[in-house]
Amino acid sequence: MKKVTAEIIAIGSELLGASKVDTNSLFITKHLNKLGIEVSFKTVVGDNWESLKNAFETAINRVDIVISTGGLGPTEDDFTKEVVAELCKVSLKLDEKILENLKERFKVRGIAFPENSKKMALIPENAIPIPNGPGAAPGIFLECNGKTIILLPGVPREMQYMIENFVIERLNKKYKLPQRFSISMNFASIPEAIIDNTLKEIDFEENGITYAILASLRKVQVILSGFDKEKVEEFSKKVISKFPDVFFGYGDIFLENAVLDLLIEKNKTVAFAESCTGGWLGKLITDIPGSSKAFLGGIVSYSNEAKINILNVPEKTIEKFGAVSAQTAFFMANNVRKLFNSDFGIGITGVAGPSQSEKKPAGLVYIAASSKEKTVVKKYNFRGNREMVRQQSTSRAFDLLRKEFLK
Structure with a gap:
């Protein structure tokens, strides 16, 4: 059986800058792969008519399915439909039903209907409009020169709605591929x-x-x-x-998901004492629904005073070994466990960078995991910038708890 190929075109000049990342293509690829459709190319193109036309023309000539995101709104730089209509030699026609839905949408919100929003109701001839549940601009499903063209909004929640509620079913029906x-x-x-x-x-x-x-x-x-x-x-x-x-x-999980599941399964609880990670460990676990079944709380003891006065880390320990030391991490893990009366405690102290601290290099981190029976302290030398050091610290902390106490 001949394989079916696809290309995803992400549209928007902001995607060519340094601050905006295209995440839509990952979502689309995941769903296409499940259908047995191979994504052969991904293209990012700015809001330029000729560039967009060239991108679509190239894609139509080399794949079976072209899916774009972006350029369906009411502004002057939203001209994806116009470019595709020109390439496919079809005209754009006003869909009165879509226009009425758009006007009603604005009316309900108490906003006068802007005249430029009318262009969102223009649909290429012989195309099928794709309903936009959470948004305004409809998507487009069009056959052109023997190829399938699908135009979707750039707003992630709108794009995802169309993929899950229309596009997948339509492609599955058309190509009838054995699913991967x-x-x-x-x-x-x-x-x-x-x-x-x-x-x-x-x-x-x-x-x-x-x-x-x-x-x-x-x-x-x-x-x-x-x-x-x-x-x-x-x-x-x-x-x-x-x-x-x-x-x-x-599946699509991280260590905090696995650790939380194990804690709940074993009916155990945990508390965190964080310094260089600044509460990131607690943030990650509380991002997960149901974390209150196992996570009792945390202390961000960023200063030496907080370590001494809240966590009862002996002042002499910090004076002798430093705030960034195995000894300090030991007390942080043990004392936060006692403070919250939890089964386990985790302590993290280190130098996130970019500069050194206490004459200790950036990236040096001590992580301790504690129970009533034992305490394990590990030393790490992470590479990278401040955020990278902190990310690695949180993952290693969860992994230390998993390996030493939950397996």
Whole structure:
């Protein structure tokens, strides 16, 4: 069976700058891959008529499906439909029903209908408008020169609504492809290169399976995909067997998810004492619904006074060893556990950077995990900027608790 290919075009001059990142294409790719559609190209183009026309023209000539995000609004630099209509040699027609819906939307909000918003009701001839549940501008589904063109808004929640409620069903019905099955596995505290070198020894290709490695400061994710579900499941077990100690779960999760699940499962509680991470550890775990079942609270003891007066870290310990030391981390973890009467305590103290502190280098971090029975303290020398050091610190803290107390 001939493979079906797609290209995603992200539209907007802001995406070519240094502050705005295209996240829509990741969401679209995930859903297309589930349908067995291969995303062959991703293009980012600014709000320029000729550039946009060239991007669509190139895409139409090399893939089966072209999906764009952005450029469907009412402003002068929103001309995606106009460019596509010109390329496909069709006219734009006013859809009276869409226009009425737009006017009603403004009326309900008590706002006079702007004349320029009328252009959102212009639909290319023979195209199917895609309803926009959470927003105003409809999407477009169009057949052009034997290719499928789908125009979506750039607003993530609107784009996601259209993908999940219209696009997937329409593409599935049209192409009737055998759907790929994927499994995502997450690993902590291991370099991407080690995983990659090991996976090269497994015969994925001969068994119709592809794999991808996505590495970040907080985890390494391995994704296996194939059309045979049983094969993918079989090979996922092979992958995990290679790294059993650092595997912490399936799906799109991070260490805090896995640790929270283990705490709840074992009916245990935890409290945090943070210095260089400034409450980030507590933020990550409380981002998860239900975290109150296991997380009792935390102290951000950024200053030496807070460590001494709130956490009861002995002043002599800080004078002798410094605030950034194994000894201080030891007391932070133990005393926050006692303060909250939790089963476990975590203490983090370090130099986030960019400059050194107490004549200690940026990136030096001590993390302690404590229970009534024992306390484990680890020393780390992280690389990177301030945010990178803090990210790595939180992940290693969760992993230390998982490995030493929850396995």
